[in-house]
Amino acid sequence: MKKIALHGMVSSRNFGDILMVDIVSKYLAQKAYDISIPMACNAVLNDLSIKQNNRGFWSFNSCDNLVYTGGGYFGPMANRNFSKDLKMILKFASPSEFFIPKSGHHIIGVGVNGLDKYQITKSYMKRLFNSAGTLAVRDEESLFELEKIGVRHSGIEVLADIALNIQLESIPANSLEYAKGEISDLRCRYEKVIALHLSGVPDEKYYDNIYAGILKYAEKNKDVGFVLIEDHPSPTNSSPQILAAQYLKNILLERAKIIPYTFHWNLVAVLSQIDGIVTNKLHVAIVSSALNKIAIAFTKHEKNHRFFAQIEASERCSNLQEQNPNSVYTLMENEFHYINRGEIIPVRVRDLARRNLELVQQNLIK
Incomplete structure (x- = not known):
């Protein structure tokens, strides 16, 4: 069974971030993938009912693919400065840069904004997005932001937020x-x-x-x-x-x-x-x-x-x-x-949200 690492804002129990991780996790588990969330805190793992012994950056080594789940973490933070940008690079660019084989990572349903403030941020994020096996953003403005930093991914798609997959029938x-x-x-x-x-x-x-x-x-x-x-x-x-x-x-x-x-x-x-x-x-x-x-x-x-x-x-x-x-x-x-x-x-927006999950499943290592 192939092991898929999920990554995003998984260090706290913030509603939107954990919900999107859960949607992707359940979808891939139904497709018979083994799920790992290397950077999740204990509370998040408990909420997701995932038992995981190995965590931290080095545990990315044991995974076959890396999926960046939806969210706005590729965007501005409060009181943005150079130090915070470096932390963002370390947290989000380094797993694909050092631990996962090239074209082994997929980015779905993310929002992007303000990555052009510092040259080092532009360089690392440009490489991260250009080398993704799958690249999908949640709106047209995010596509424009990627183009501003020089991303020229041939298969980029503009979709909608992953959480729009939720319906009444989704609720336990x-x-x-x-x-x-x-x-x-x-x-x-x-x-x-x-x-x-x-x-x-x-x-x-x-x-x-x-x-x-x-x-x-x-x-x-x-x-x-x-x-x-x-x-x-x-x-x-x-x-x-x-x-x-x-x-x-x-x-x-x-x-x-x-x-x-x-x-x-x-x-x-x-x-x-x-x-x-x-x-x-x-x-x-x-x-x-x-x-x-x-x-x-x-x-x-x-x-x-x-x-x-x-x-x-x-x-x-x-x-x-x-x-x-x-x-x-x-x-x-x-x-x-x-x-x-x-x-x-609108139906077309629901279809775009669903496309996030279809895309990543199509492109993962079988």
Whole structure:
């Protein structure tokens, strides 16, 4: 049996990253490949139900192929500097550079941005992308970013985010039961249930207007209940997302319920049971949309705008810093008025997301 190493942002339990690794892992396991995640932490391996004795860079040596799973890790980091770029090179370029045979690595469903700031970054990343056996990015803008650093891969494809493969049938039964139980009381008492998911506290710059708009919507729509969620664990209950949830809970009282992060499929299941969501995080918006729920995003990041443009819903994604209470309220009022709109994701975009998995399976060593 051929062993496939999966690589990406696997050092923490961040929802979007671990979900995409899980989707690829399950797909390849069904095709009878042995899966290894050399750089995963214990918590991630536990969530993925993968037992693995050997980890770290040297364990790439025992693998036949390397697959870089989806995500935005080939993009800008907070407070970007030369030192952080070197760490990115070490983490993501070195496995294919030193441990996996040339053309033994495949890159699928990634977002790319800002790799042209430093020459050393351009050189290593250009080589990484050009030598990939499979190369697929999740949007047109990522293709443009690769062309800027001189990538000329003959087989590059522009696809869509891997998480768009999720459907209701993808969710484990126990996670679905968990979510229904968590939301059942709100479902009994309110006509609609809207999720709120913010990464900024009320006194943080620009977020005050978002909270004011949300609370105006709540005041004018007494038939709406709210679930307050987070997309990664907060052991100390002090993350901005938990503080945001606690602030809203103290105002909305019995109309709201906090659902802490427990497991990535549990969060997927919760998103399947709501009617809409306000978020500032990309993969919460992507998964909600994949499950045909109305997602509204207030964002600081271009990657969110890229996604909403791809699904032909740019009107539901707005810059965080440009909002006022009335603009937030009006957008929520308009978008959540009609919640049952059928398929949110265009068929062609679903097909592009599925193509990620088909591509890598076609090109792996048999």
